[in-house]
Amino acid sequence: xxxxxxxxxxxETVKDQVEALEDWFFEQGAVAVTLEDNADEPLLExxxxxxxxxxxxxxxxxxxxxxxxxxxxxxxxxxxLVAPVCAPVHVPDQDWERAWMDxxxxxxxxxxxxxxxxxxxxxxxxxxxxxxxxxxxFGTGTHPTTAMCxxxxxxxxxxxxxxxxxxxxxxxxxxxxxxxxxxSAIAVxxxxxxxxxxxxxxxxxxxxAGQLEVVVPDSEAIGQWAGSADVVVANILAGPLAxxxxxxxxxxxxxxxxxxxxxxxxxxxxxMAIYRPHVxxxxxxxxxxxxxxxxxxx
Numbered sequence: 274x275x276x277x278x279x280x281x282x283x284x285e286t287v288k289d290q291v292e293a294l295e296d297w298f299f300e301q302g303a304v305a306v307t308l309e310d311n312a313d314e315p316l317l318e319x320x321x322x323x324x325x326x327x328x329x330x331x332x333x334x335x336x337x338x339x340x341x342x343x344x345x346x347x348x349x350x351x352x353x354l355v356a357p358v359c360a361p362v363h364v365p366d367q368d369w370e371r372a373w374m375d376x377x378x379x380x381x382x383x384x385x386x387x388x389x390x391x392x393x394x395x396x397x398x399x400x401x402x403x404x405x406x407x408x409x410x411f412g413t414g415t416h417p418t419t420a421m422c423x424x425x426x427x428x429x430x431x432x433x434x435x436x437x438x439x440x441x442x443x444x445x446x447x448x449x450x451x452x453x454x455x456x457s458a459i460a461v462x463x464x465x466x467x468x469x470x471x472x473x474x475x476x477x478x479x480x481x482a483g484q485l486e487v488v489v490p491d492s493e494a495i496g497q498w499a500g501s502a503d504v505v506v507a508n509i510l511a512g513p514l515a516x517x518x519x520x521x522x523x524x525x526x527x528x529x530x531x532x533x534x535x536x537x538x539x540x541x542x543x544x545m546a547i548y549r550p551h552v553x554x555x556x557x558x559x560x561x562x563x564x565x566x567x568x569x570x571x
Contacts, residue, residue, distance in 0.1 A: 279304075279364040280336045282346060285356040291330050294353055298334040301345045305335040329355070335364070382420060383427025386449060391477055401427075403449050404477050406470075417560040418534040422446055422508050425532050425557060425567060430455050434503040437461070437524050439517065440535075444471030446506050447485055448478050459498055460487045499523050504530050511536040515547050522551045525570040532557075534565045541566060 286294055295306045309331040336342060342361040349358060379389040385401045395402040426446060430436065432454040438447035441460035444467075451458050460471050471487045488494050502524045507514060514521075514533055525531060531552050536544060541564050545554045548568070557567035 278338055280338060280340065280342055281362045281364045282334045282342055283359045284332050284349060284354055286330055286332055286353055287355060288330055290353040291332060294332050302340060303334040303336055307333045309333060382423035386423060386427045386453060401452050403445065403452055405443060405445060405474055406477065417563045418508050419445065421558045421560055421565040422506055422532060422534050423449055425565060426450050426506065427453060429504055429530050429532065435501055437498060437502045437505040439505065439507040439521060440509040441471050442467050444474045444487065446508065448474055448480060451480055451484055452478065458485050459494065460485060461490055461495065463490055501526050502529055506532040508534045511540040511544055514544060518547050522570065527570055529570050530567060532567045536564060537562055538564050
């Protein structure tokens, strides 16, 4: 008896043929198609409106068990490929959600702060515990940029502070700031899943109504925070951080602290120069090639 699961068919191509291959695999009955780097090529960040791809791409098509893939493999147009088609591989079925949950553990992020999965009891009940369920949004604290922001917030947030979390993802930074003593926060993101996840995580952590507002970037509510934020934290990417400089600076009150992450070490110098007329940014932390910039508004 065959094991329950799926079949995987991998082919090697170049980026100009990826879209045609994806469409063709779906026409043949693939239930999913994923892309992998086939040449160890880094992708840093896309330009506005761009979908980045590696030059050499491995296209992986997933099919139901029992379907004869040999005719499909033979029918792939050879001019789309740069190598012979690999033999189909059996992929055992598993509870993917359970496997992910088993690998997300409580993490200490600073002297006071812990990030804990919502389905696990906090290991230090008296700590500042943020209970998190990411859903489909980015931000669990496991990524170096998020971890550095959380550690910096543990030091930067004082009682009664007003906090802006720009690019909030799961709302993890805004919620952590509120639990560390901030009086109010606004969280901003253009992803509908981030808005949903932030609301759910705020409720899960007992954030009082009115303490946290979660909005999209064109919300009029953001303008009401102009010149009044004690702390602005933005964990995005270097390109958007450069483009958002006027907005992020305008949110800070004089002396307010700006915390930025999502950039690589080689991108820090140019970004610091952009903000220098208004905020004296310095490298406050670095982890696994990523850096965190922080500084106060003049």
